[in-house]
Amino acid sequence: MTRPRALLVVTGSELVRGERTDRNGPFLAREVLEHGLDPARVTIVGDAEVELEAALREGLQADLMLTSGGLGPTHDDRTVELLARVTGRPLRVDAELEATIGAVSRSVADRLGRPYADFERGVRKQASLPEGAVSVGLAGTAPGLVLEHEGCLVVVLPGPPPELRRLWASALESEPMRRLLARARPPGRRVLRFFGASESSIARALEEAGGERPGVETTICARDFEIHVDLVVDPGAEREADELEAALVAPVEQWLFSRDERPVEEHVLDLCRARGLTLATAESCTGGLVAERITRVPGASDVFLGATVAYADEVKTEQLGVPPELIERHGAVSAEVAAAMASGARARFRADVAVGITGVAGPGGGTPEKPVGLVYVAAETPEGARGIDFSYPSDRDAVRSRAAVASLHLLRRMLTRS
Amino acid sequence: MTRPRALLVVTGSELVRGERTDRNGPFLAREVLEHGLDPARVTIVGDAEVELEAALREGLQADLMLTSGGLGPTHDDRTVELLARVTGRPLRVDAELEATIGAVSRSVADRLGRPYADFERGVRKQASLPEGAVSVGLAGTAPGLVLEHEGCLVVVLPGPPPELRRLWASALESEPMRRLLARARPPGRRVLRFFGASESSIARALEEAGGERPGVETTICARDFEIHVDLVVDPGAEREADELEAALVAPVEQWLFSRDERPVEEHVLDLCRARGLTLATAESCTGGLVAERITRVPGASDVFLGATVAYADEVKTEQLGVPPELIERHGAVSAEVAAAMASGARARFRADVAVGITGVAGPGGGTPEKPVGLVYVAAETPEGARGIDFSYPSDRDAVRSRAAVASLHLLRRMLTRS
Numbered sequence: 001m002t003r004p005r006a007l008l009v010v011t012g013s014e015l016v017r018g019e020r021t022d023r024n025g026p027f028l029a030r031e032v033l034e035h036g037l038d039p040a041r042v043t044i045v046g047d048a049e050v051e052l053e054a055a056l057r058e059g060l061q062a063d064l065m066l067t068s069g070g071l072g073p074t075h076d077d078r079t080v081e082l083l084a085r086v087t088g089r090p091l092r093v094d095a096e097l098e099a100t101i102g103a104v105s106r107s108v109a110d111r112l113g114r115p116y117a118d119f120e121r122g123v124r125k126q127a128s129l130p131e132g133a134v135s136v137g138l139a140g141t142a143p144g145l146v147l148e149h150e151g152c153l154v155v156v157l158p159g160p161p162p163e164l165r166r167l168w169a170s171a172l173e174s175e176p177m178r179r180l181l182a183r184a185r186p187p188g189r190r191v192l193r194f195f196g197a198s199e200s201s202i203a204r205a206l207e208e209a210g211g212e213r214p215g216v217e218t219t220i221c222a223r224d225f226e227i228h229v230d231l232v233v234d235p236g237a238e239r240e241a242d243e244l245e246a247a248l249v250a251p252v253e254q255w256l257f258s259r260d261e262r263p264v265e266e267h268v269l270d271l272c273r274a275r276g277l278t279l280a281t282a283e284s285c286t287g288g289l290v291a292e293r294i295t296r297v298p299g300a301s302d303v304f305l306g307a308t309v310a311y312a313d314e315v316k317t318e319q320l321g322v323p324p325e326l327i328e329r330h331g332a333v334s335a336e337v338a339a340a341m342a343s344g345a346r347a348r349f350r351a352d353v354a355v356g357i358t359g360v361a362g363p364g365g366g367t368p369e370k371p372v373g374l375v376y377v378a379a380e381t382p383e384g385a386r387g388i389d390f391s392y393p394s395d396r397d398a399v400r401s402r403a404a405v406a407s408l409h410l411l412r413r414m415l416t417r418s
Numbered sequence: 419m420t421r422p423r424a425l426l427v428v429t430g431s432e433l434v435r436g437e438r439t440d441r442n443g444p445f446l447a448r449e450v451l452e453h454g455l456d457p458a459r460v461t462i463v464g465d466a467e468v469e470l471e472a473a474l475r476e477g478l479q480a481d482l483m484l485t486s487g488g489l490g491p492t493h494d495d496r497t498v499e500l501l502a503r504v505t506g507r508p509l510r511v512d513a514e515l516e517a518t519i520g521a522v523s524r525s526v527a528d529r530l531g532r533p534y535a536d537f538e539r540g541v542r543k544q545a546s547l548p549e550g551a552v553s554v555g556l557a558g559t560a561p562g563l564v565l566e567h568e569g570c571l572v573v574v575l576p577g578p579p580p581e582l583r584r585l586w587a588s589a590l591e592s593e594p595m596r597r598l599l600a601r602a603r604p605p606g607r608r609v610l611r612f613f614g615a616s617e618s619s620i621a622r623a624l625e626e627a628g629g630e631r632p633g634v635e636t637t638i639c640a641r642d643f644e645i646h647v648d649l650v651v652d653p654g655a656e657r658e659a660d661e662l663e664a665a666l667v668a669p670v671e672q673w674l675f676s677r678d679e680r681p682v683e684e685h686v687l688d689l690c691r692a693r694g695l696t697l698a699t700a701e702s703c704t705g706g707l708v709a710e711r712i713t714r715v716p717g718a719s720d721v722f723l724g725a726t727v728a729y730a731d732e733v734k735t736e737q738l739g740v741p742p743e744l745i746e747r748h749g750a751v752s753a754e755v756a757a758a759m760a761s762g763a764r765a766r767f768r769a770d771v772a773v774g775i776t777g778v779a780g781p782g783g784g785t786p787e788k789p790v791g792l793v794y795v796a797a798e799t800p801e802g803a804r805g806i807d808f809s810y811p812s813d814r815d816a817v818r819s820r821a822a823v824a825s826l827h828l829l830r831r832m833l834t835r836s
Binding site: 013014015016017018019020021022023025026027028029030031033039040041042043044045046048051055112217219221223230232281283286287288289290291292294295296298299300301304305306307308309310311312314315318319348349350361362363364365396397400 | 431432433434435436437438439441443444445446447448451457458459460461462463464466469473618635637639641648699701704705706707708709710712713714716717718719722723724725726727728729730732733736737766767768779780781782783814815818
């Protein structure tokens, strides 16, 4: 039994030109997959009529077509008009919808001090639906729609991501969607997260575990210097998945750090919280990135006290108590200074746990002995101190990101083992 | 004269499932546009044969088809095989390529301590090209290809973004690509960046300036709490573009902060550098995000001294000298504490310019008087101090991002005026 097939059509000139990265396609693909349908294709087009029309026509071949964007009041927003054309359905003004959109537009007109007449044509356009289409709610003045056409369910959604998400939730509740989802098979999902192993070593472990098995789809991907393995498991294939998972993990278990999607900073916070420990960071080349990642997590404030970004050497000395002689002797980028930064942060913030990071992010500042990409990280917990270093000659962003990830994993390992 | 039409076919299971966001489509779209072609469509498919084959078949209708991904040694990497099928060209082993890929694979086999026989089939597969295709270089063991077929130039590129970019550069130098580009019309591009104006007020200014004009395409987009207007100008339409630009800018000039793509943090650094000023930040709700943004800019270290992330109240007091009574009286989230944080950072770091940020990022921690989204920012320069506040009830990430952007723009305005 195959899953119902879903095609996504995303429209936006700035998207097809690469001026903005599409977020709606990935969101809808994940949603579709989670509900047991097969996201088979994402098509991104601009507002050129011929391109959008062709994309919509192809979308009708699927069991589900989701569209994002092109619902505004102006003439270059064409999704609904072209949907009417490709389904051969006349556009009709929905009187009730016209009244609702009219009321919203009137209040906008009042607020802007413009005559309502300016809006009237737009209101009429946005209230015009292909015969058989039903509104699932408004995003501003644009209705989201569902329409059944010759075995394809079409869901028309607005472009702005928050609005799209809201109307998608409402479309999921619609009758035609419920009927489609009754034919779907929501898969199980398992997640394995590794740090410290290469993508090829994990790929080899998977291969030696027998590769994919019937009913189990596996993706391996390197993301943010970690290796993420996702298993999508058909109903009934749980035992196959258990076996595959066990065989895959066995040879690489020492690098497995998570079976859920919490990012590493959340692991660090949870490990600290469980033991009532507080945390601080002292950052040079990462410039606050580690603190920023930690404080992305809601509720970080019950563990995280603060950070010193010590970009200038005087700041390392004055704010973190790193002895100037140490910098003089070993250089600001050294294992000794990283350790002194961690100790300094722990003392100054009166934190239980602290990490110090110093490195050459580049593109300037490298020397033959201390090249771009060289990073030292040191961490202190109540149980002791540890330092690591690595060399990752790359661009500035990548060096900084890798230094941040390495710091967080060092903390995680020390807090896990102790 | 219309521009040659380009279709992009991106393949990757994790991409079509939304598990990873595609970066190659947007990159190639920008490249194609910049070289004077029309990026008409981006199609994202997984490794399902039927989906990829259909996408490639459609791509052949364009003047240029670019593909990304599906070039690996294993059977589920099918781009080349399916390209041979849709063009009706036999696959032939390229002996020279086989020798080169074989040499790379031999060294990988040696390094991993595996027999070369394990790799042989993959090498043969990767050295098999559709008749007429020419290699433009290797990404690992995968060749990038160019192939002319019935008026369509096909460029086959690998999935990993750095490799894709490298082989794209090499494909641009190929003979068939040079011939295609000779037919293209590279447009001019102008950039206007606004902060503080709403998207609709800029859209209205554009409308009143006469909207788009022949040869000038305009996109308005809200990004990172700024409004970005891009003008794509056909050769010969420069005067139209000048007129449109002048008429558009006139009513909204007070919010225009840039005619180039430098992010606001780079403006702040450049303004400081021009006057020899140093900079520090004191951050609570932003958790280091402002420092992180500033230090993303190469060469930030000649201006930026450091930051204190004062998440806990004791850190505000001890590290920044904020009087405990001030926190007691006005609360940690207050204009008074933001101002004291800025002063404190300026004093402790001996910086010329400093900014202090405190707010309720949420989702917890809000009260009726101090709800989630309330943010205070204060800045000090040698010329004086200024504070702003705003309320932006939203999710944690959005509140933090907006606070960071507002802080950077406050610094920019103060440094511009003085």
